[in-house]
Amino acid sequence: xxxxxxxxATLVQPVGSPLSLECxxxxxxxxxxxxxxxxxxxxxxxxxxxxxxxxxxxxxPQNLSASxxxxxQFILSSKKLLLSDSGxxxxxxxxxxxxxxxIYFGEGSWLTVV
Amino acid sequence: QKEVEQDPGPLSVPExxxxxxxxxxxxxxxxxxxxxxxxxxxxxxxxxxxxSSGNKEDGRFTAQVxxxxxxxxxxxxxxQPSDSATYLCAMSITNAGKSTxxxxxxxxxxx
Numbered sequence: 608x609x610x611x612x613x614x615x616a617t618l619v620q621p622v623g624s625p626l627s628l629e630c631x632x633x634x635x636x637x638x639x640x641x642x643x644x645x646x647x648x649x650x651x652x653x654x655x656x657x658x659x660x661x662x663x664x665x666x667x668p669q670n671l672s673a674s675x676x677x678x679x680q681f682i683l684s685s686k687k688l689l690l691s692d693s694g695x696x697x698x699x700x701x702x703x704x705x706x707x708x709x710i711y712f713g714e715g716s717w718l719t720v721v
Numbered sequence: 722q723k724e725v726e727q728d729p730g731p732l733s734v735p736e737x738x739x740x741x742x743x744x745x746x747x748x749x750x751x752x753x754x755x756x757x758x759x760x761x762x763x764x765x766x767x768x769x770x771x772x773s774s775g776n777k778e779d780g781r782f783t784a785q786v787x788x789x790x791x792x793x794x795x796x797x798x799x800x801q802p803s804d805s806a807t808y809l810c811a812m813s814i815t816n817a818g819k820s821t822x823x824x825x826x827x828x829x830x831x832x
Contacts, residue, residue: 641819650727650809650824651765666819697764709755710811710820712764 609634613698613713620720626671626685628716630698633679638700640681641710642673645695657681693720724748727810727823736832740797744810744823747791751812754786755820756795759807768808769795800830 613630620626632638642654655673656664663673670689674682681698698713727744734740742756752773757765769784771777771793777784783796793812797804807827811820 651822653819656819695762699764709767709770712766715762715764717762 609700609711611698611700611711611713613716615716616714617717618719620688620718622690622720623687626683626688626692626718628683628696628698628718630681630683630713631679632681632700635679635700635702637678638702640675640679641697641699641701642681642683643697643699643712645697645715647694651697655681655683688720690720693718722747725810725812725821725823728826729824730826731829732826733829733831734800736800736802736830738800738830740800740804740828740830742795742797742808742810742826742828744793744812745791746793746812746821748812748814748821749788749791750814751821752815753813753820754784754793755811755813756782756784757809757811757822759809759825761806765809797828800828802830802832805829 610633640657643651644654645651653666657675660675660678671685696716699710701710725744725746754771756769758768759765769782771784771786774786774788781798785794807825809825810823813820
């Protein structure tokens with residue numbers, strides 16, 4: 608069966624510090640990979656979308672970046688965090704199939720920028 | 722205007738009540754409609770999926786899609802305290818593309 612791992616689960620970072628969140632998917636090949644952010648009490652905002660190694664689409668201009676060094680690995684980074692980067696970050700994957708674009712989410716990473 | 726608008730809630734009902742959760746959308750190209758459930762401090766999980774218009778039932782849950790009105794609903798019968806969560810609607814144009822999510826409705830079912 609397919610599983611998704613995302614880490615770290617929680618982190619508190621000072622303004623201006625770097626960020627690296629990592630996500631890996633097991634049990635499937637060539638998945639679509641996503642990074643979403645969810646602010647408190649709000650919906651999901653798509654940040655990045657990847658259909659393959661090295662192929663990244665950015666949905667929202669910001670100081671975040673994403674990379675996909677391997678087929679089932681997706682990394683979210685920042686060189687200098689802002690207070691507004693605080694939120695709940697979710698990695699997700701999907702596989703195109705007739706049953707629809709079902710998205711499977713990881714457990715999320717809580718980021719607080721102080 | 723957002724592409725997907727979801728009734729904001731929050732919603733509080735007694736145990737056993739019928740719950741109706743609703744979303745409207747503006748993009749007539751959406752064909753795939755999903756409902757996700759998100760417990761506090763957890764990632765969302767898929768609850769129901771529907772393709773095009775119609776109804777789909779799964780136990781106590783029924784998803785309805787009315788493409789002519791650009792309106793989708795999720796009904797929960799005999800609601801239980803364990804149904805307390807945030808419910809997110811989501812839609813996509815193809816089965817290979819990105820989904821657009823509503824902001825979610827937080828439901829509390831009181832024993």
